[in-house]
Amino acid sequence: MSPTNWHILETVEPPTWLVAKVGKFAAQLLYQRGIVEPEQVDAFLSTDTYQPTSAFELPEMQQAIARIQTAYEQGEPIAIWGDFDADGITATSVLWEGLGQFFTQGDRLVFYIPDRLKESHGISIRGLDDLRSQCEAVGKSINLIITCDTGSTSLEAINYANELGIDVIVTDHHTLPDERPNVVAIINPRYLSNEHPLFHLSGVAVAYKLMEALYETLPEVPQQPLEDLLDLVAIGLVADLVQLTGDCRYLAQKGIEVLRQKKRLGVRMLLEQCKRVGDRPIDISFGIAPRINAVSRIWGDVRKCVELLTTRDEKICKSLIEQTELANTQRKALQKKVFKQVQGKIEQLDLSTTGIIILADPQWSVGVLGLVAGQVVAEYGRPTILCTVEDGIAKGSARSLEGINLYELLKGQEHLLLSFGGHPLAGGLSFALENLQVLAEAIDQRFWSQYGQLQSKAIAIDLEVKIADLNKDLFNEFKQLEPFGMGNPAPKLLVRDCEFVDISNANIRTHKGQKVEYIKTEFTLSDRQGNQIHGDWWGHYSYELPDTACDVVIELVDNAFRKRYDARLLDIHAQSAPLKSEESTLASNSIKKHNPNLKIIDLRGHGQLQQELEATICDRCPTSWHDLNMLIEQAAQSHQALALVYTDPEKINGAIAWQTLVGIAKYLSRTGKEIKRSQLIAKLGIEDQSVLQLGFEELRQYGYVVEIVHNESNSELDDPHIRINSVAADHLPTQSSTITKQFIQAVNEILFQQQFFDRQLISLNEHDR
Numbered sequence: 001m002s003p004t005n006w007h008i009l010e011t012v013e014p015p016t017w018l019v020a021k022v023g024k025f026a027a028q029l030l031y032q033r034g035i036v037e038p039e040q041v042d043a044f045l046s047t048d049t050y051q052p053t054s055a056f057e058l059p060e061m062q063q064a065i066a067r068i069q070t071a072y073e074q075g076e077p078i079a080i081w082g083d084f085d086a087d088g089i090t091a092t093s094v095l096w097e098g099l100g101q102f103f104t105q106g107d108r109l110v111f112y113i114p115d116r117l118k119e120s121h122g123i124s125i126r127g128l129d130d131l132r133s134q135c136e137a138v139g140k141s142i143n144l145i146i147t148c149d150t151g152s153t154s155l156e157a158i159n160y161a162n163e164l165g166i167d168v169i170v171t172d173h174h175t176l177p178d179e180r181p182n183v184v185a186i187i188n189p190r191y192l193s194n195e196h197p198l199f200h201l202s203g204v205a206v207a208y209k210l211m212e213a214l215y216e217t218l219p220e221v222p223q224q225p226l227e228d229l230l231d232l233v234a235i236g237l238v239a240d241l242v243q244l245t246g247d248c249r250y251l252a253q254k255g256i257e258v259l260r261q262k263k264r265l266g267v268r269m270l271l272e273q274c275k276r277v278g279d280r281p282i283d284i285s286f287g288i289a290p291r292i293n294a295v296s297r298i299w300g301d302v303r304k305c306v307e308l309l310t311t312r313d314e315k316i317c318k319s320l321i322e323q324t325e326l327a328n329t330q331r332k333a334l335q336k337k338v339f340k341q342v343q344g345k346i347e348q349l350d351l352s353t354t355g356i357i358i359l360a361d362p363q364w365s366v367g368v369l370g371l372v373a374g375q376v377v378a379e380y381g382r383p384t385i386l387c388t389v390e391d392g393i394a395k396g397s398a399r400s401l402e403g404i405n406l407y408e409l410l411k412g413q414e415h416l417l418l419s420f421g422g423h424p425l426a427g428g429l430s431f432a433l434e435n436l437q438v439l440a441e442a443i444d445q446r447f448w449s450q451y452g453q454l455q456s457k458a459i460a461i462d463l464e465v466k467i468a469d470l471n472k473d474l475f476n477e478f479k480q481l482e483p484f485g486m487g488n489p490a491p492k493l494l495v496r497d498c499e500f501v502d503i504s505n506a507n508i509r510t511h512k513g514q515k516v517e518y519i520k521t522e523f524t525l526s527d528r529q530g531n532q533i534h535g536d537w538w539g540h541y542s543y544e545l546p547d548t549a550c551d552v553v554i555e556l557v558d559n560a561f562r563k564r565y566d567a568r569l570l571d572i573h574a575q576s577a578p579l580k581s582e583e584s585t586l587a588s589n590s591i592k593k594h595n596p597n598l599k600i601i602d603l604r605g606h607g608q609l610q611q612e613l614e615a616t617i618c619d620r621c622p623t624s625w626h627d628l629n630m631l632i633e634q635a636a637q638s639h640q641a642l643a644l645v646y647t648d649p650e651k652i653n654g655a656i657a658w659q660t661l662v663g664i665a666k667y668l669s670r671t672g673k674e675i676k677r678s679q680l681i682a683k684l685g686i687e688d689q690s691v692l693q694l695g696f697e698e699l700r701q702y703g704y705v706v707e708i709v710h711n712e713s714n715s716e717l718d719d720p721h722i723r724i725n726s727v728a729a730d731h732l733p734t735q736s737s738t739i740t741k742q743f744i745q746a747v748n749e750i751l752f753q754q755q756f757f758d759r760q761l762i763s764l765n766e767h768d769r
Contacts, residue, residue, distance in 0.1 A: 117300030149203025197246030204236025297367030535567030
């Protein structure tokens with residue numbers, strides 16, 4: 001895996017008044033983020049200064065309130081139709097408590113949330129029939145449904161509701177359909193311009209705005225303050241990862257103020273359970289939200305979650321808290337299992353030609369597919385769709401990365417889909433399994449034509465600091481700018497010329513002290529002046545850290561348990577990759593200590609194996625400690641030797657790789673022949689998909705058409721053929737253009753890493769003799 005690109009934001013010199021107000025580093029961040037005028041700064045920092053936007057600026061709010069007012073005056077019952085994620089659960093809770101001031105709960109007010117494991121997002125005909133049956137069983141009929149966090153694209157089900165004589169008010173924030181649904185009102189901020197302060201509201205925030213408008217219209221009715229609902233709004237906003245600007249930021253700030261007071265029984269007990277204070281967004285995103293979400297992911301039915309957030313019965317609340325904790329523990333284990341299975345399938349894909357990863361397996365639980373898809377996006381840098389299969393129907397979740405609108409890529413494939421909805425970065429969908437290959441090819445082709453190439457991983461670095469700066473004062477500077485999230489990310493800090501000492505691995509344990517399968521590396525970060533700070537690196541092993549001086553990207557975090565401030569490691573660039581011989585020996589000894597029975601079979605440069613080996617095959621030279629450790633762990637778990645069958649990285653460099661690619665292109669163009677991808681990789685000695693793509697792009701710039709031809713069998717073990725034809729060139733330059741230089745540099749960078757880790761493996765072999 002090639003190193004992540006670092007983009008260091010330009011250092012600015014903020015005015016002295018701003019530095020005096022918030023501190024040097026916080027002032028730089030505000031200026032970088034375009035918050036430069038005194039009134040902007042005041043509104044950003046203080047909820048007392050910000051002027052919130054009227055709820056009636058949302059289109060069709062007047063029509064919605066008029067219909068609810070009619071229901072109130074005529075004694076009609078209302079049903080709330082919610083959704084099963086944290087945003088939908090909190091939105092349902094907001095309407096349950098807010099409308100509960102006007103309609104008697106359980107009598108004139110009921111709610112319905114689809115079962116995640118049996119139903120999809122949105123209103124459904126099946127769900128409408130279930131809701132009617134439940135109401136008729138107790139002698140009630142429903143004339144009005146109010147949705148929250150869902151419904152914008154449920155056109156068929158809404159028409160069915162109309163046939164049944166049921167009016168529908170949709171409150172939602174998901175992408176709009178081309179056709180307006182046939183509803184009394186649709187309150188969706190997507191109808192506003194993307195510069196409007198309400199545009200980024202999540203489902204719970206839209207539901208709150210509906211209650212705000214109703215409280216304003218009938219102020220004499222409610223007995224409880226509207227602001228009591230704001231802690232629920234903060235939970236949903238932070239959990240749904242919406243952009244925290246405009247009214248979203250204001251509502252999150254106000255909500256966290258209410259959250260901190262812990263007036264709500266369920267919230268207080270959730271915070272106690274996960275040992276969080278409740279004064280920061282991280283307490284939601286890493287404490288409350290995963291536990292609420294876990295219930296639907298594991299058990300499907302989330303009605304108890306609404307009860308947890310709204311009950312005043314301590315005994316009931318305690319029981320429900322225990323259930324959420326159990327669900328969250330099971331969710332972690334299931335997510336880890338499915339992710340490992342997904343990785344196994346991805347290893348069989350040709351990633352150099354795959355723009356969109358789309359996989360299906362009937363054994364996968366639909367409840368964790370969104371989480372796993374997000375992990376795949378982070379790990380492989382590609383939009384990902386993961387589905388389970390039941391009765392010939394694939395159903396799952398889609399996740400994308402910034403800059404690639406997966407919703408738009410799928411939107412043109414409605415004829416292949418049974419259902420789809422969501423955001424540019426996330427969605428849910430279902431389709432007939434027989435359409436899987438056609439769908440995959442269609443969206444992949446559209447991806448390459450629209451975006452042209454995969455985006456390399458990149459980190460935007462906000463500030464450069466020294467270890468001596470990483471203290472309480474800096475943390476408090478940053479805390480003024482919270483809540484952090486989309487649109488206002490937590491500061492990423494660059495620390496140069498430092499080294500890791502006192503390194504150790506730690507297995508994470510549950511609150512009861514039980515070991516779970518998560519790992520983190522703990523360390524002390526030190527500079528040449530002797531300044532130090534403790535830190536951790538989640539999901540990584542100790543020997544992934546370099547033994548040389550390096551530059552690192554970190555976040556400064558509050559370790560409330562140990563009453564200190566820690567460095568959360570995000571990325572590393574070693575200043576000099578090769579270790580000194582004695583340091584290499586120490587690294588090898590460290591690995592051998594953890595794997596004393598490891599055997600290495602050196603078959604480098606022997607070409608294809610003539611017979612099957614009872615060994616773990618290493619056909620790609622590792623490029624990181626993580627890759628190396630994974631290989632060794634795989635061999636250890638299989639109780640096998642590790643066979644090295646890759647090309648010797650000492651025998652090639654970037655210039656040779658480019659000249660080889662040029663020669664192959666000329667030959668294929670002249671003869672009309674093809675080459676297997678595996679053969680091309682063997683000749684170039686480099687497999688990294690982004691580097692291969694650079695080489696292909698360079699060939700295209702000089703008039704060559706590069707085609708990837710897959711086997712008709714569509715086997716998961718497909719080794720596609722590469723076809724290269726010339727349409728405008730008789731020859732290729734060797735090292736002239738910018739992309740060529742990028743290709744050569746990228747190859748050299750990969751080979752530099754390969755050479756280093758190749759030596760680590762060989763040293764293990766020599767150590768064994």
